[in-house]
Amino acid sequence: MKYLLLILxxxxxxxxxxxxxxxxxRSRGAASTAPAHxxxxxxxxxxxxxxxxxxxxxxxxxxxxWLTGVAAQHAAxxxxxxxxxxxxxxxxxxxxxxxTVAVLSDARVALLTGxxxxxxxxxxxxxxxxxxxxxxxxxxxxxxxxxxxxIGEQYPNPAVVLFQQYQP
Numbered sequence: 001m002k003y004l005l006l007i008l009x010x011x012x013x014x015x016x017x018x019x020x021x022x023x024x025x026r027s028r029g030a031a032s033t034a035p036a037h038x039x040x041x042x043x044x045x046x047x048x049x050x051x052x053x054x055x056x057x058x059x060x061x062x063x064x065x066w067l068t069g070v071a072a073q074h075a076a077x078x079x080x081x082x083x084x085x086x087x088x089x090x091x092x093x094x095x096x097x098x099x100t101v102a103v104l105s106d107a108r109v110a111l112l113t114g115x116x117x118x119x120x121x122x123x124x125x126x127x128x129x130x131x132x133x134x135x136x137x138x139x140x141x142x143x144x145x146x147x148x149x150x151i152g153e154q155y156p157n158p159a160v161v162l163f164q165q166y167q168p
Contacts, residue, residue: 040151043091043165045144047098049130055105057127059159060098064091064146066165087168091146101149102158112141112164126162142167 044063052058067075072090073083079090109126110118119138121129128135142164150161 039153040157042099042101042149042151043146044099044149045146046130049103049127051124051127057103057105057123059101059103059127059130061101061147061149062093062096062098064093066091066146101151102156103162104158104160107159108161110161110163111138112145112166113139114141115168116166117141118164123162 042061042063043066044061047060047062049057049059065075066089068085068089072085072088075092076085076090077083079092103123103126105123107123109121109123111121111126111129113119121136121138125135125138129138129140134140145167146165148161148163148165149159150163152158152160
């Protein structure tokens with residue numbers, strides 16, 4: 001009887017090992033490198049932007065946390081004493097340390113030109129707008145609205161998408 005239980009236990013163990021090692025999740029992970037991470041995205045206010053070479057720019061971003069849900073409720077409670085979250089989000093600016101972000105001339109830039117309306121512009125035009133000029137006389141809906149920046153995966157890790165956020 002002990003011999004039969006030992007054989008059954010060994011068989012069950014072998015079956016479990018085979019099933020686990022041949023599952024789709026394990027076989028994909030074992031043969032490949034580390035899983036890809038989501039893109040890096042920052043939110044904040046652009047404080048300056050300058051050309052650093054032909055088709056290359058650097059901007060200085062004052063980052064903020066854009067919070068929703070429970071995180072927003074707790075941040076609002078700590079800041080105001082109430083957990084009410086107007087418009088379902090709050091932003092938290094923990095300091096004014098500026099981040100330097102590279103931007104290439106082919107970045108996709110969406111400037112807020114109306115309530116929830118965007119106009120695609122070039123990185124060069126954005127640099128001029130940030131520096132107080134408006135070469136194409138665009139209607140700028142909220143000059144102080146924040147920006148979402150999606151950062152590229154290859155060095156110099158430039159912002160590849162810049163999207164100005166409508167804030168009611």
